[in-house]
Amino acid sequence: MKYIDHIADPSRPCAIAAHRGAWHQAPENSLAAIENAIAGGYDIVEVDIRQSADGVLFILHDDTLERMAGVDRIPEEMTIAEIASLRLRMADGGPDQPFTTETVPTLEQVLETVRGRIFVDLDIKHLELMSTVAAKVKEMGMEDQVDLKARADTPEALAWLARQSGIDGIPFMGQAFFRADSADQTAETVLSIKPFMCEAKFDRLETLADQHQRLREAGISLWVNSLDPVSCCGLTDSAALADPDAIWGRMMASGISVIQTDQPAALKAYIEARQR
Template sequence: MKYIDHIADPSRPCAIVAHRGAWLHAPENSLAAIEAAIAGGYDIVELDIRQSADGVLFILHDDTLMRMAGVDRIPEEMTIAEITSLRLRMADGGPGQPFTTETVPTLEQVLETVRGRIFVDLDIKHLEMMEVVAAKVKEMGMADQVDLKAPAGTPEALAWLSGRSGIDGIPFMGQAFFKEGTAERTAETILSIKPFMCEAKFDRLETLAGQHPRLREAGISLWVNTLDPVSCCGLTDSAALADPDAVWGRMMASGISVIQTDQPAALKAYIEARRA
């Protein structure tokens, strides 16, 4: 099934996004974390894309390699051979985590690994790389399986997007912040480009829920993050582990049908229990 068709399917349960792969038992953004996400039966894996000094696209979140590889260097200033020679620390890294045999994967390696197995959200760390990433996705015949995303909730963001070329044919997700007083205007902006999905932040969950019927009617699904560092209104993974009804359940009742989490196994167990 194509990514767009899966997200548009009204009969599916809430889709689970494994943030940087299922990294609790493998280094984040590694091939092992991706394999763990596939084995876990999750819908989507989110990965962070950067480009080496010699032009190769690779997977890493941070601006330096210190946390995950113990090397205080900027990866964009290194060749791909230098980057991939380093071993990754377990889980989310840091000095308390042991080194593993996993290394930084290239985007090409990732796309071959996930082909036909899981959908992929490509978080491009430098937006000017969007056309380069799109070209690699198309070259590998993976346009139906990945998404590209960028801010799209303001006229300024739309102006930037209008100057992008080469991303047509790849599912696009717009990112927007829904605030009381301007939520309708934000929804109108999103509706003007009709992405298949909107990654939403909000000042109150009710603010976002109020725009859901309009977006749903236009075929736009809502994606929300419960990641502790970037969640909204205290609706975090940590809070969800303590009371999933108050976080994940409340989100689903508000029309959110895609949730990105660092606790994908717990979210999956909760969804399955609700459907039992």
């Protein structure tokens, strides 16, 4: 099934996006974490994309390699051979985590790993690489399995998107912040380009819920993060582990149909329990 068709399917339960892979038993953003996400039966895996000094797209979140590889260097200033020679620390890294045999994968390796197995949210850390990433996706014939994303809630953001070449034909997710005093205008801006999905932030969950129906009628599904560092209004993974009804349950009741989480196993168990 195509990514767009899967997200648009009204009969599916809430989709689970595994943030940087399922990384509790593998280094984040590693091929092993992606394999864990596939084995876990999650819908989407999110990965972070950068480009090496010699022009190779690779997967890493941070601006340096310190947390995940114990090397205080900027990866964009290194060749892909130098980057790939480093071993990654377990889980979310840091000095207390042991080193593993996993290494930083290239985008090409990731796309080959996921082919036909799981959908992929491509988080491009430097957006000027969007056309380069799109070209690699098309070269590998993976247009139906990934998304590209960027801000899509202001005229300036739409003007920037219009200048990007080669991104047509790849599912696009617009990012938007819904505030009570401007939510209607924000929705209109998003609706003007009709992305298949909207990664939403909000001042109150009710503000977003009020826009759900008009976005859904236009074929736009809502993606929300419950990640502790970037969640809105205290709707965090940590809080969800203590009271999933109050966090994930409220999200689903408000029309959220994709949740990105660092606790994909717990979210999956909660969704399955609701279906019984």
